[in-house]
Amino acid sequence: MGSKYFAKLTLILFLISAVVAALLGAVNAITENRIIAANREKTVSAMKVVMPEAASFEEFSYKGKDPLVTEIYLAKGKSGSLGYVVKVTPTGFGGAIDMVVGVSSAGKVTGVSIINMSETPGLGTNASKDAFRGQFVGKSGTQAVTKDGGKINAITGATVTSRAVSKGVTSALEAVASLG
Amino acid sequence: MNIGKQFKDGLVSQNPVLVQLLGMCSTMAITTTLFNGVGMGLSVMVILTCSNIVIAALRKIIPQKIRIAAYVVVIAGFVTMVDLLIQAFVPELSKSLGVFIPLIVVNCIILGRAEAFASKNTVLASAVDGIAQGIGYTIVLVIMCVIREFLGSGTFGTGIFGVNGGGIRIIPEGYPALFLILPFGGFLTLGCLIAFVQWTANRSAEKASKGSEAAK
Amino acid sequence: MIARILSISLGAVLVENFILVKFLGICPFLGVSKKTDTAVGMGFAVIFVMGLASVFCWLVNYLLLVPLKLQYMQTVAYILVIAALVQFVEMFLQKTMPTLYQALGIYLPLITTNCAVLGVALLNTQYNYGLIESLVYGVMGGVGFTVAIFLFASVRERLEFADFPKAFEGFPIALVSAGLIALAFMGFSGLKIW
Numbered sequence: 105m106g107s108k109y110f111a112k113l114t115l116i117l118f119l120i121s122a123v124v125a126a127l128l129g130a131v132n133a134i135t136e137n138r139i140i141a142a143n144r145e146k147t148v149s150a151m152k153v154v155m156p157e158a159a160s161f162e163e164f165s166y167k168g169k170d171p172l173v174t175e176i177y178l179a180k181g182k183s184g185s186l187g188y189v190v191k192v193t194p195t196g197f198g199g200a201i202d203m204v205v206g207v208s209s210a211g212k213v214t215g216v217s218i219i220n221m222s223e224t225p226g227l228g229t230n231a232s233k234d235a236f237r238g239q240f241v242g243k244s245g246t247q248a249v250t251k252d253g254g255k256i257n258a259i260t261g262a263t264v265t266s267r268a269v270s271k272g273v274t275s276a277l278e279a280v281a282s283l284g
Numbered sequence: 285m286n287i288g289k290q291f292k293d294g295l296v297s298q299n300p301v302l303v304q305l306l307g308m309c310s311t312m313a314i315t316t317t318l319f320n321g322v323g324m325g326l327s328v329m330v331i332l333t334c335s336n337i338v339i340a341a342l343r344k345i346i347p348q349k350i351r352i353a354a355y356v357v358v359i360a361g362f363v364t365m366v367d368l369l370i371q372a373f374v375p376e377l378s379k380s381l382g383v384f385i386p387l388i389v390v391n392c393i394i395l396g397r398a399e400a401f402a403s404k405n406t407v408l409a410s411a412v413d414g415i416a417q418g419i420g421y422t423i424v425l426v427i428m429c430v431i432r433e434f435l436g437s438g439t440f441g442t443g444i445f446g447v448n449g450g451g452i453r454i455i456p457e458g459y460p461a462l463f464l465i466l467p468f469g470g471f472l473t474l475g476c477l478i479a480f481v482q483w484t485a486n487r488s489a490e491k492a493s494k495g496s497e498a499a500k
Numbered sequence: 501m502i503a504r505i506l507s508i509s510l511g512a513v514l515v516e517n518f519i520l521v522k523f524l525g526i527c528p529f530l531g532v533s534k535k536t537d538t539a540v541g542m543g544f545a546v547i548f549v550m551g552l553a554s555v556f557c558w559l560v561n562y563l564l565l566v567p568l569k570l571q572y573m574q575t576v577a578y579i580l581v582i583a584a585l586v587q588f589v590e591m592f593l594q595k596t597m598p599t600l601y602q603a604l605g606i607y608l609p610l611i612t613t614n615c616a617v618l619g620v621a622l623l624n625t626q627y628n629y630g631l632i633e634s635l636v637y638g639v640m641g642g643v644g645f646t647v648a649i650f651l652f653a654s655v656r657e658r659l660e661f662a663d664f665p666k667a668f669e670g671f672p673i674a675l676v677s678a679g680l681i682a683l684a685f686m687g688f689s690g691l692k693i694w
Contacts, residue, residue, distance in 0.1 A: 113347055113349060116346065116347065117354060120342075120346075120358065121357050124358065124360070127361060127365070128364055128572060128576070131365045132572045134372075135372035138372035138373070139368070139371045139372045142371075142372065143375070171628065197516075199383070199627075220375075220379040222379055222380055224465060224466070227462065227466075261462060305530075309525070313522070352583075356583055356612075360576040360579045364576055367575065383626065387615045387619055387622070390579070390613045390614070390617075390618050395613060466686065467521055467679075468679045468682045468683040468686065471676065475671075475673070475674075475675030475679065478672045479665070479667045479672035482669065482672065486666060486667060
């Protein structure tokens, strides 16, 4: 039971960790691109929902400070720019909600679409229903649920989710306004 | 080795959730739709089987003193692999299970089986144990999901059946007892399920004792 | 900043209680809640380890994993950090504060497999919390755990005198009572001050 014993313990543990790390590296190399592609595909289809007329989306560099805004795309139609699509990730009940908000050149919401969320099924997940999302269309400025003095009717039993989505829309509108 | 007995243990007499009372967190947290339950159950089964195999194969090499650390590394490795694969191929599942996929690392079922079974048995027996316990776990998850989803959202099979994976509606909207898909419903459903198992066990024990009395 | 810390704390203790709303740390919650004093002991051990784990996992993530682009190793790295941390805390307490060690010692090994600890580390990363926010979330998550386990242990002590069907004896009745506490905590769900 001397230092030799401990060296052996360390070596075995190190070897196991090294093998695990190498295997993970391999699995990561295989899955990395697919994960990025899968996310990309979902984002693009969500962007098409909020800006149906757009023919292409160009990534736009966003230098603002709002941590909720992750990406901004310039939506291009046949006859020039239609406005922007903003990807925002407000925090809901079960974690981050990935959503995109379409904002017209006039600074009004053209649509809201949720890419991913981990909200309670049957409650928070109702945020992806038209009845809730549709309320934002045509709005501008700060959005809030009626409980907080705004005009958005919250989903029954899911105030946290409704607040998060409203916050996301507000951030998207502000980000576009800051672009000028 | 007795495969039949191992399966009977995993499914009924030593069911990981209902009898050994392991892996409670995920059992209550994610059983809100059938999709979640099946996905979680299968993930745990794969990880449990793989880690059982590796740990059984290494059982003579890993020194007693550092065994827990070694098990944890092996388990965490498999969990991360499954996590990455789910993210790549079933992104919807990865999002709806959220943090509970990486948390399989600390699911007591996996470490529990590693310590209680795989570290003392052959590779083959450990693989069978992993599959049997995994199926036992999945069945309980599915039962919980079906009950909670049916009573709580009034649907069956959300994420698997129906238009756009919306599930088959059985109870009209507005009527289901919403609280069943909330945390309270998780505790209540699992409590009643375990109570049911105890009730059947008590009953058969009573019958057996009456039978033996009658024989006297 | 202070408002942010207060709102994180309020969320972690009441609105999104780790046990009763997020379902993290159920095993120790059911396992060591038969008596109030052991429950409180476990609670303090969890606060301690969750705070430390939040800080160390944050450091490992942002100083090691992110610069090396090894984020996919997060789960493995975090669980190793937590296991090492628990071991270290145990040795440190044993040498320097024997009385505290005697009080918390038996709970420490159990904490490695407490999913609230790994959970808080993963959630900190998911929510993009900074170092201070992570520390606050970790400690307050632990406080939330302690509050829940203390309430539950108090209820459980009284269950001994309660009359319920025989089939519910032991775990089932404990689960149902835990559910009722969870139902009470639902009342906090709309709570927002800032």
